[in-house]
Structures are given as C-alpha cells and as structure tokens.
Amino acid sequence: MKTLLAALLCWALIVPAAFAVQPDEILADPALEERARDLSKELRCVVCQNEAIDTSNAGMARDMRVLLRERLVAGDSDDQVRDFFVARYGDYVLMNPPIKGSTYVLWFGPAIVLLLAAVFVWRAARRHKATAAPAAGLSAEEQARLDRLLSDRDNG
C-alpha cells in the first residue's frame, strides 16, 4: 500500500512537469516532430510573458504549435516557418532576437561596456604606478638619523 502511494506521489510530482504539447498535436513522423519541438522552443507565446509556445498552455500557443506542424508537414524549411511567424508578429515572436542594426546595442553593448571598463581600470592602474614612484634610497643624513633612533630603542 505504501509503495503504491509512493508511486502515485512520484507520478503526481512528475506530471506537472510534462509538456504543454498535447498528444493529439504530436506528428506521426518522429523526425518532423523533433524539428517541431525545436522550433517551438524558439518561438515566443505572444499572449504570455517570455514563455516559448513549447511550454505554454495558452490557447494561442496551442494554435501556433498546430500551425507550425502543419507548415512542416507541408514541406516548409525551419527558416520558412520562422519567417512565417515573424511576418505576422515581428521579431518579438523569436525567443532570441536576431543580430541586426537595431539590435547591435543589445548584443554588443554589454561587451563594449566591459571593454571600456577594462581600459579605464588598466589606465588608472598605470597612472597609480607612475605617481607612486619607488622612493630613491635614504640620504646620508636620513640614514644617520635612522641608525640613531634604532640604537636608542635597542639601548632603551
């Protein structure tokens, strides 16, 4: 009885992690289905916040998954499917924004800021080294005074 309960509990814990993809959506051809799954991880659900249609339970996401599979069955390439959705929803529908003029700041901005920061730190470090020049030894007078102080302490 306990084992059965444990098994049921395990099952209950696993099931919520199962896919939003319903059995009736899955294509018979495993290769095509694999491509559909990969593509649906790249396409954003337009009624959710930052969730791919692959994991969304929204009705709109389901419609898009079914449509995506229909396009694949009709012989579209992956790029053609992406373009199909981009033509309707813009780049917003892609989970990864494409690299192009308007997104250069997004893609390269952080690297440029890091680079600038590195240049600043490097220059500041160099300047610091230059100003804190190594002291040129003690003069004879200073050495004499130091010796006196040290002998005072030792005798002290």
Place this chain on the structure above:
Amino acid sequence: MRQRLLVFLPLLAFLVLAGYFLWGLNPDRDPSIVPSVLIDKPVPETSLPALAGLLQPGIEPASFAIGEPVVVNFFASWCIPCRAEHPLIARLAEQEGLTVYGVNYKDKPDAAFAWLEDLGNPYHAVGADGSGRTGIDWGLTGVPETFIIDGEGVIRYRHVGPIDTTILEDRILPFVETLR
C-alpha cells in the same frame, strides 16, 4: 582638457540610465503589448464565411480597399471586454458612419449569434474565424483588437484591448479623420 571632459562621463551615464528608467516607468507603456508589424502593410489575405444565422456576407479580400476607411474589430462572445466596448463599436458604425467589419474569433457560432441578438449587430459584415487562423494572420494577441484600414486596403492603426470613450475620441476618431 580631456581630463576635464571625463569628469562629465558619470553624469552622462546617469542621464542615459535615468532616461531609460523614465521610459520604463511611464504608466501609459504596457510591456505586454506586442508591437504590430502589419502597420502600413496591406491587409492579410482574408476570406471568412459569414457568421451562421446572419443575413450578411462574410469577409473577402474585396471587402477592403473600397476607397474609404474600414474598421476591423476582432471580438468573441466569451470575451468580457468585448461586451464593454460594444456600444462604442456601434457608435463607430452608426454615428460616425464608418464601415465596420467584425471578426468573430474562436467562438461558437450560436453563442456569437445570440450575443449579437442581445447587444445589437453594428457590423456591416461578420466573418467567423473559428480556428483562429485569421487571427494569427493579422498578428492578433487576444480579443478585442481593432484595426483601421485605409481606402487602399493598407492597415494603418491597431488598438489592443477594449476601446473606451477616451481612446475613441482622442485617438481613433482623429486618426480616421486623417484617412478620410
């Protein structure tokens, strides 16, 4: 001199950041709205059968580009905000004299028919988009959504969510005037 200019760098960085924050805090900005890519593009190829029970034609490609602006309103009987904006859609058709098409999005035809019987049917044509495919072709993200199409059949304006009196009077009507 160059050192002096560098002093202003933190200020510049602060101003840029503050600008972004100001933009982000703007209460009129709704981050959930997906910007439409269809603005200034011709209407997608749209052929929809008429809603069952209505003595009206459906929507065809020839329904657009009729030489005057056309309003396309996506609605559904299960959509509460659609009910809220319905009197204003009626006002667009009846008082402002606009051609208004309804697209009944993913609805049961009899429920939609009863809804229009109940609230009145302001539409010049109602197409039934039971599968939601036309919605996807139009880049729809939910109902209600309202598009304004110019006389040449080009989408010029899109409103996401229900229309209220302010939106109607401050944005939609002035925009339609520019198209007439």
